[in-house]
Amino acid sequence: MTMTRTLFSATALAVALTAAQSGLSQLSAESPLASLGLSTAQAQEQEERETRKTPALRNSVYEKLSEAQTAAEEKDLATAQQVLNEMIADRGRNELNSYELANVYNLMAFIHYSREDYASALQAYENVVSQPDIPLAMEINTRYTVAQLHFVQENWREGIDALLKWFDMSENAPANAYVLLAQGYYQLEDYPKSLENVETAIEIYREKDKTPKEQWYNLARFLYTDRGDVDSALAVLEELLTHYPKKDYWVQLGYMYSEKGNEKRQLGSMETAYVQDMLDKDGELRNLASLYLSQGVPYKAGKVLEKGFEDGLVEDDVKNYELLAGSWRQAQEVEKAIPVMETAASKSDSGELYSQLGNIYLDGDQFEKAVDAINTALQRGGVKRPDTARLVLGMAHFNLEEYEQAREAFRAAGRDERSEQYAKQWIRYMDSEIDRQQKLAEG
Structure with missing residues (x-):
């Protein structure tokens, strides 16, 4: 269980990183800096459509933000941060209204994130x-990004x-949000809540x-699987295979059918x-x-085995031969079975x-070789x-x-009670055959 959880931990982190980048992209669209062509009047008109009464973004502040945004787009992060730092110096912080400050911190968070300074980016978004x-x-998108950065x-x-x-x-949260929540609960080993949320995400899709x-x-x-619900795990795996038909999933499906005692379906999955x-x-x-x-x-x-040997996939060992x-012997392919x-x-x-070789020689009517093989055995x-x-030696x-x-061979075999009756039958048959041959010779 520990190993499996470690693997999922790495996956969760990768998902969180991807989600964080997506969240930053979405957030930038909410900032007036994402569309520098907007006039102050247009921005104010858009804000009036919000459910909150938001302070205006003044032209002088907008120009400074645009300057920092341009520097950031040109990868001159130092200049961009210097402009922002000057804007939120002690006097500047008091002069900026809440919406202006929010946009300053928003861009500053992006700069920290670009430097992979996630702790500072998180504080800026806070x-x-x-x-x-x-x-x-803006608040909704930023709160989502805050959550992602925590992950x-x-x-x-x-x-x-x-x-x-x-x-x-x-409202109408996307499936990705439920998956992110599921990953968080998974890391805290709250598996029921994790399952509940990932099920929701799958159902949304x-x-x-x-x-x-x-x-x-x-x-x-x-x-x-962790909670022992093999049937549900099997159903998910079957659905997974319809969209992502990979080798590992076919093999795992075979093993799960084996656990259910269904060898026919196990064979079907492995054969596929x-x-x-x-x-x-x-x-x-x-x-x-x-x-x-x-x-x-x-x-x-x-x-299957023959081709495996030819392709060098089946190991050259006694058990495989x-x-x-x-x-081959069960398939009545005696000539193929003998050399193997x-x-x-x-x-x-x-x-x-x-x-066993003696048995196969006997099946192939190679009686002298059968005698030699059994004696060697x-x-x-x-x-x-x-x-x-x-x-077999007697036959x-x-x-x-x-x-x-x-x-002599039949009598020796008959000393074991498991073969006693069979040995006697062979001796009687042999005696009758000898008698028949004598009569034929006399006649």
Whole structure:
């Protein structure tokens, strides 16, 4: 859980930074400095349409602000700040009205932000909203930026409080605001409130027929998983994949279906990723092959592993060769299974794989090789079912018409109660076959 939270912390910070930049851009549009062509009369006429009675922005102050704005646009931040500092010197501060002061602090905040001095930018924006009788739109936008800057500095509680003040003043809040609030609650580990807000953001986008952002889905999915709501997490992941079909999501979907015990859907998700060339790791390909085998599709399992070996994606180890040989054998592709199992057996120190190789030789009517492989297996030891291996040995000798060796092998197998009945049946069958052959010879 700690690792996952760290990853989301980095995401939250990135979201906050982006949001802060967006907020600054929106705020600048509210400042008269953003449109230097406005006359004082036009500005006053616009202010009269506000719900508050805002003081006028005088021409002399407007000109100074324009001077600072021009310097800032030319990246001469030092000059811009000097002009602003002179405007809010002790005497100047007393001479400026609240709206004029708000615009001075607004531009000063932008200068601090451009220097990545977020603490000073935050203080300047706090000074903006502390001025009485500024335009309502200006206060609303500035409060949003204050919240964003708190998030940038990881002041999560202060950011949430500032954002809640903004919500109280705003109508029809956008989805991004709910996501920002969700990120704040996430950082404070208040997961229920975090989930509530990110759900709201996603629903706002759905109602507008817009695609919710990828990181919103991921946050919601994490929060559902954290509270053990696997069904909701699965639903979010399925929706996420319709818009953002990435490998990791297909693989995660497969694992979630596995947790639900639905192997068919697990196979479907992994197969979908495979046909899109998204699976490129040894474990992923082995997992897909194993799913094919469990669902009775051994040929596809063999093709996946075979291609994995050819592409250098499946590791050159005993287990993978054993899995591939077993896939070909189940698919009745004995000729393909034999060389693969030979390789697997040669790489193993145990006799078990030689025992399996003996079985495959028997399936391929290579009886002498079957005898050699089983004898090697029994000599090496480590065979899981020696009784079964001896049954195979007996069958190979029988097909070579080496009846005494066959009888000896069957009797040895029958000493294990698990193979006792089967060994007796083979001995009876062999005796009847010997008798039949004698009668044919006599006749």
